[in-house]
Amino acid sequence: MPDTSLQEVADRLAIEQVLARYCRGIDRCDAAELTRVFSDDSTIDFGDGEQPRDKSIAGLMAGLGAMKLTHHNIGNIICEIDGDHARAETYCVAYHWLPGEPEIELVVGGRYLDHLIRRADRWQIRERRYIMDWNRQTPSSMLNSGGLYDTLLRRGGRHPDDPSYTWWSEPPGERS
Numbered sequence: 250m251p252d253t254s255l256q257e258v259a260d261r262l263a264i265e266q267v268l269a270r271y272c273r274g275i276d277r278c279d280a281a282e283l284t285r286v287f288s289d290d291s292t293i294d295f296g297d298g299e300q301p302r303d304k305s306i307a308g309l310m311a312g313l314g315a316m317k318l319t320h321h322n323i324g325n326i327i328c329e330i331d332g333d334h335a336r337a338e339t340y341c342v343a344y345h346w347l348p349g350e351p352e353i354e355l356v357v358g359g360r361y362l363d364h365l366i367r368r369a370d371r372w373q374i375r376e377r378r379y380i381m382d383w384n385r386q387t388p389s390s391m392l393n394s395g396g397l398y399d400t401l402l403r404r405g406g407r408h409p410d411d412p413s414y415t416w417w418s419e420p421p422g423e424r425s
Contacts, residue, residue: 260330263372264365268339271374272321278314279408280306288366288373295379317346318405323361333367352389358382 267286274282283306287293293305300308313319324340339361347353364376392398403412 257330260335260367260372261328264328264330264335264337265326267365267372267374268323268326268337268361268363272323272341275309275313275321276319276405277408277411277413278310280310282408283309286374287377288368288375291373291375291377293377296381313345314407315348317348317352318344318407319346320344335363335365335367335372337361337363337365339363346389346391352391353386354389354391355384355386357384 270282271286273279274286284302287302287306289302291302292299293302294300295305321341321343324342326337326339328335328337340358341361342356342358345355345357347355359379359381362378362380363374365372366375367373393404405411408414
């Protein structure tokens with residue numbers, strides 16, 4: 250078994266945190282969170298052509314903001330680190346709830362190919378390429394009321410209305 254340094258373990262955890270924060274930024278439609286995930290000079294290509302960070306984030310906010318909700322889940326992460334540079338291939342399954350008549354559920358499976366860079370002890374995505382492997386689209390079967398759903402009072406939402414923003418802003422000892 251190869252000898253793994255503590256620095257490599259710390260780098261891998263930091264990179265996984267960046268990848269998870271991307272999902273949070275997308276699902277909450279939080280442009281500031283996404284801006285922190287990507288370096289100032291990053292490029293993003295979801296398959297429709299390479300764009301600079303700010304233009305890509307603006308497009309994401311417009312497109313995803315028109316959806317009722319999204320839920321991105323990352324899975325397998327293959328990561329190679331070389332000093333202040335890293336490459337990662339990350340599996341993703343993303344749920345999208347689209348408005349309309351009928352409402353549509355779109356589930357997409359794919360992978361992110363990322364080049365990450367460490368600057369000032371902070372990892373960020375420098376280049377992202379998305380590969381779509383599969384998708385499924387059906388009329389929505391989502392329920393929000395009736396039975397058990399009437400008792401679930403805490404619902405996810407977009408930035409800043411999602412309950413997690415309040416939760417993260419409270420000191421740990423004061424959380425209820």
